[in-house]
Amino acid sequence: MEKNIPYKTYLEENEMPKQWYNVRADMKNKPAPLLNPGTHKPMTAEELSAVFCDELVAQELDNDNAYIDIPQEILDFYKMYRPSPLVRAYCLEKMLDTPAKIYYKFEGNNTSGSHKLNSAIAQAYYAKKQGLKGVTTETGAGQWGTALSMACAYLGLDCKVFMVKVSYEQKPFRREVMRTYGASVTPSPSETTEVGKKILREHPGTTGSLGCAISEAVEVATHTDGYRYVLGSVLNQVLLHQSIIGLESKAAFDKLGVKPDIIIGCAGGGSNLGGLISPFMGQKLRGEADYRFIAVEPASCPSLTRGKYAYDFCDTGMVCPLAKMYTLGSGFIPSANHAGGLRYHGMSSILSQLYDDKLMEAVSVEQTKVFEAAQQFARIEGILPAPESSHAIRVAIDEAMKCKETGEEKTILFGLTGTGYFDMVAYQKFNDGEMSDYIPTDEDLAKGFAGLPKID
Amino acid sequence: MEKNIPYKTYLEENEMPKQWYNVRADMKNKPAPLLNPGTHKPMTAEELSAVFCDELVAQELDNDNAYIDIPQEILDFYKMYRPSPLVRAYCLEKMLDTPAKIYYKFEGNNTSGSHKLNSAIAQAYYAKKQGLKGVTTETGAGQWGTALSMACAYLGLDCKVFMVKVSYEQKPFRREVMRTYGASVTPSPSETTEVGKKILREHPGTTGSLGCAISEAVEVATHTDGYRYVLGSVLNQVLLHQSIIGLESKAAFDKLGVKPDIIIGCAGGGSNLGGLISPFMGQKLRGEADYRFIAVEPASCPSLTRGKYAYDFCDTGMVCPLAKMYTLGSGFIPSANHAGGLRYHGMSSILSQLYDDKLMEAVSVEQTKVFEAAQQFARIEGILPAPESSHAIRVAIDEAMKCKETGEEKTILFGLTGTGYFDMVAYQKFNDGEMSDYIPTDEDLAKGFAGLPKID
Numbered sequence: 040m041e042k043n044i045p046y047k048t049y050l051e052e053n054e055m056p057k058q059w060y061n062v063r064a065d066m067k068n069k070p071a072p073l074l075n076p077g078t079h080k081p082m083t084a085e086e087l088s089a090v091f092c093d094e095l096v097a098q099e100l101d102n103d104n105a106y107i108d109i110p111q112e113i114l115d116f117y118k119m120y121r122p123s124p125l126v127r128a129y130c131l132e133k134m135l136d137t138p139a140k141i142y143y144k145f146e147g148n149n150t151s152g153s154h155k156l157n158s159a160i161a162q163a164y165y166a167k168k169q170g171l172k173g174v175t176t177e178t179g180a181g182q183w184g185t186a187l188s189m190a191c192a193y194l195g196l197d198c199k200v201f202m203v204k205v206s207y208e209q210k211p212f213r214r215e216v217m218r219t220y221g222a223s224v225t226p227s228p229s230e231t232t233e234v235g236k237k238i239l240r241e242h243p244g245t246t247g248s249l250g251c252a253i254s255e256a257v258e259v260a261t262h263t264d265g266y267r268y269v270l271g272s273v274l275n276q277v278l279l280h281q282s283i284i285g286l287e288s289k290a291a292f293d294k295l296g297v298k299p300d301i302i303i304g305c306a307g308g309g310s311n312l313g314g315l316i317s318p319f320m321g322q323k324l325r326g327e328a329d330y331r332f333i334a335v336e337p338a339s340c341p342s343l344t345r346g347k348y349a350y351d352f353c354d355t356g357m358v359c360p361l362a363k364m365y366t367l368g369s370g371f372i373p374s375a376n377h378a379g380g381l382r383y384h385g386m387s388s389i390l391s392q393l394y395d396d397k398l399m400e401a402v403s404v405e406q407t408k409v410f411e412a413a414q415q416f417a418r419i420e421g422i423l424p425a426p427e428s429s430h431a432i433r434v435a436i437d438e439a440m441k442c443k444e445t446g447e448e449k450t451i452l453f454g455l456t457g458t459g460y461f462d463m464v465a466y467q468k469f470n471d472g473e474m475s476d477y478i479p480t481d482e483d484l485a486k487g488f489a490g491l492p493k494i495d
Numbered sequence: 496m497e498k499n500i501p502y503k504t505y506l507e508e509n510e511m512p513k514q515w516y517n518v519r520a521d522m523k524n525k526p527a528p529l530l531n532p533g534t535h536k537p538m539t540a541e542e543l544s545a546v547f548c549d550e551l552v553a554q555e556l557d558n559d560n561a562y563i564d565i566p567q568e569i570l571d572f573y574k575m576y577r578p579s580p581l582v583r584a585y586c587l588e589k590m591l592d593t594p595a596k597i598y599y600k601f602e603g604n605n606t607s608g609s610h611k612l613n614s615a616i617a618q619a620y621y622a623k624k625q626g627l628k629g630v631t632t633e634t635g636a637g638q639w640g641t642a643l644s645m646a647c648a649y650l651g652l653d654c655k656v657f658m659v660k661v662s663y664e665q666k667p668f669r670r671e672v673m674r675t676y677g678a679s680v681t682p683s684p685s686e687t688t689e690v691g692k693k694i695l696r697e698h699p700g701t702t703g704s705l706g707c708a709i710s711e712a713v714e715v716a717t718h719t720d721g722y723r724y725v726l727g728s729v730l731n732q733v734l735l736h737q738s739i740i741g742l743e744s745k746a747a748f749d750k751l752g753v754k755p756d757i758i759i760g761c762a763g764g765g766s767n768l769g770g771l772i773s774p775f776m777g778q779k780l781r782g783e784a785d786y787r788f789i790a791v792e793p794a795s796c797p798s799l800t801r802g803k804y805a806y807d808f809c810d811t812g813m814v815c816p817l818a819k820m821y822t823l824g825s826g827f828i829p830s831a832n833h834a835g836g837l838r839y840h841g842m843s844s845i846l847s848q849l850y851d852d853k854l855m856e857a858v859s860v861e862q863t864k865v866f867e868a869a870q871q872f873a874r875i876e877g878i879l880p881a882p883e884s885s886h887a888i889r890v891a892i893d894e895a896m897k898c899k900e901t902g903e904e905k906t907i908l909f910g911l912t913g914t915g916y917f918d919m920v921a922y923q924k925f926n927d928g929e930m931s932d933y934i935p936t937d938e939d940l941a942k943g944f945a946g947l948p949k950i951d
Contacts, residue, residue, distance in 0.1 A: 047574070052503075115585075150879040216879060466675050
């Protein structure tokens with residue numbers, strides 16, 4: 040154990056960040072705006088306010104203000120489960136026999152099981168403040184739906200969750216957690232919406248996708264008085280709220296007098312990675328410090344490493360605004376064989392721009408290698424990680440092993456976004472030796488790209 | 496929010512306890528010794544060492560030393576998931592509109608999902624130190640088995656878990672967590688032991704019980720070279736290790752300048768309650784301070800409130816030593832309808848003696864009321880509690896509501912032993928309105944008492 044570096048560093052309550060950091064303010068090349076899917080013109084605040092709460096629309100469009108005050112009510116909620124610990128992985132380092140110093144920011148110590156709660160409470164708060172009755176959303180693995188249910192229960196808001204049908208059936212326990220928090224949970228696609236009925240007519244027997252569930256949730260929000268739609272990733276506002284992860288990490292590192300060299304996060308839509316890296320990226324953008332940032336995505340859904348940087352639909356029903364992002368095409372569906380989450384076809388516009396500007400690296404990893412890392416980590420660090428988070432563990436271990444070869448004492452930070460308690464079906468597959476890998480061929484990807492909209 | 500009292504209080508690493516506290520040293524009436532089931536004479540260290548590790552035998556028999564050093568290796572392991580937070584339940588207080596000040600010590604932020612890890616690592620450590628190959632144990636709900644698997648994986652010990660068959664089948668995810676940690680998990684009763692075969696012959700189709708699983712685990716430990724048996728509750732040594740909960744709580748309260756008036760814990764075998772109250776009970780025994788202690792047990796398995804204080808078998812196969820405890824008889828099996836854990840027929844000898852000496856109170860609660868409290872707590876405090884822990888929540892809320900009536904500003908501490916992520920079948924029953932209560936009749940209890948051994 041290194042002198043003065045404890046296993047876990049918690050900020051004091053009065054050291055917790057009181058503002059979110061908006062990385063867009065420091066980006067020279069701003070992320071591309073959302074476009075109206077009909078006119079292909081940038082979405083106005085008025086157009087967006089049919090879908091999102093007013094205050095969240097303002098945050099979505101704000102490319103200028105670097106810091107945004109966190110309302111007191113949200114700060115109070117954060118105090119119930121934050122600060123999250125910055126953990127020094129002494130046991131992992133010892134097992135790997137590496138000179139690297141490994142830290143992780145652990146976001147799993149709350150009932151939603153992940154970092155998703157950081158944005159859920161913010162979005163629910165602004166909905167409540169606007170006097171709304173409730174919100175609608177979609178959920179895949181269930182972490183976001185759980186987080187939103189928790190936030191809505193706390194604030195007394197109604198919460199309608201469309202859950203991808205295959206998850207609804209395979210993860211009844213996730214569903215029950217949401218119900219315990221008072222949410223209504225509908226398997227998607229469903230007969231309760233027009234877009235759901237259409238999808239079911241065209242694809243009878245489909246087990247659904249995130250893209251379908253988004254379309255249904257948006258339809259209900261825009262057709263029901265007093266409701267708006269909320270989303271757990273991809274959007275600028277979500278990365279803003281998730282900056283709390285990076286801000287706390289940075290404050291803890293500053294307290295310890297340590298500066299990380301490499302910062303690693305798993306990336307599906309980008310909510311965790313974007314939040315974790317943002318204040319560090321801000322320093323890099325302002326020329327104050329340098330870091331290596333590594334986005335880790337599954338080989339079976341490689342939007343950054345093999346996708347195209349283009350405007351695309353965010354949902355299957357094509358009712359949402361168009362976003363410019365690294366994408367595999369909204370028609371791309373990762374192999375059902377893939378157990379590890381991170382299945383979204385596109386990537387946050389902010390992260391896409393940063394990646395395109397070569398300010399960030401990306402790697403893809405295969406799921407059997409991910410679960411090997413997960414098991415290793417669980418046994419030596421005592422936390423059973425979510426499959427999503429384990430993508431970051433994999434690459435953190437790989438980087439630490441490179442340090443072992445070169446003898447470099449690099450400091451590595453990775454985001455441990457959550458726990459895997461509801462992912463034991465995937466672990467069982469791995470324990471039984473029945474997990475395999477899937478890498479889409481170029482032909483598979485070409486089919487997804489063929490569906491990209493044509494934008495001048 | 497009260498001045499200077501944060502939502503969560505964490506001890507610094509250097510403030511963490513370095514010794515366990517042994518409440519027996521301060522008890523005037525010592526807990527009754529374990530008896531040899533054949534001779535009815537107190538078990539000697541030599542006899543016990545066939546079942547338990549030598550160092551643990553010494554701890555089991557030690558009624559004299561008030562403080563026992565925690566080995567450095569265990570302190571290091573504790574640092575991975577401890578200190579646990581002492582939480583001020585501001586939101587719950589506000590919702591109840593009570594003048595009471597409610598605190599809880601939350602032990603659920605580790606992968607075993609409960610406090611069980613505190614003793615698992617200690618028992619595994621002493622087994623490793625003795626040069627053993629592995630340990631055997633039983634598990635019901637699965638928290639103990641998970642905790643022991645984690646500790647064994649960390650230390651490189653083999654771990655054989657006998658899991659009550661009904662849980663093995665209904666909780667496949669618990670089983671997979673243990674397998675992920677490298678443990679072998681056998682449904683009990685099984686054909687792998689003599690006592691298991693005997694039980695299966697006599698009760699074909701039985702879905703097992705903790706008592707059966709203990710018998711099988713003890714048989715394997717005593718018939719396999721290099722193995723010993725370990726147990727997650729009831730024993731003196733377990734309460735010793737669990738004193739870390741109370742010691743940390745007391746240190747945190749001292750730091751805040753607060754003294755609790757009422758301390759509440761759920762009680763099955765007594766591991767959590769015994770650990771939580773021990774340093775406070777020590778003060779009471781030494782006449783230094785006074786507290787009310789309340790043990791909460793399920794109405795369907797009421798060992799303290801309706802049991803007899805007598806020597807009894809600890810296991811169904813009657814291969815274990817006899818313990819003097821409040822018991823319902825080793826043949827008593829709580830209704831299958833009871834979902835809330837805490838199903839053991841007896842109670843820790845230490846707690847039984849303290850209760851008999853009127854140093855502690857006990858109440859029993861019905862499970863529908865327990866799940867009402869669990870849901871209320873989850874929605875307002877953001878933690879989905881284990882059914883076991885929710886027994887303590889129920890009574891903490893009841894006591895806070897009494898304060899509301901009387902206007903008293905009492906300070907209440909309760910133990911929140913763990914999370915309910917693997918208990919969603921029970922929550923589903925509650926959510927669907929299909930949960931009911933069961934209180935055994937006097938006739939039901941008489942059948943259990945009829946099986947008590949006759950000891951002079």
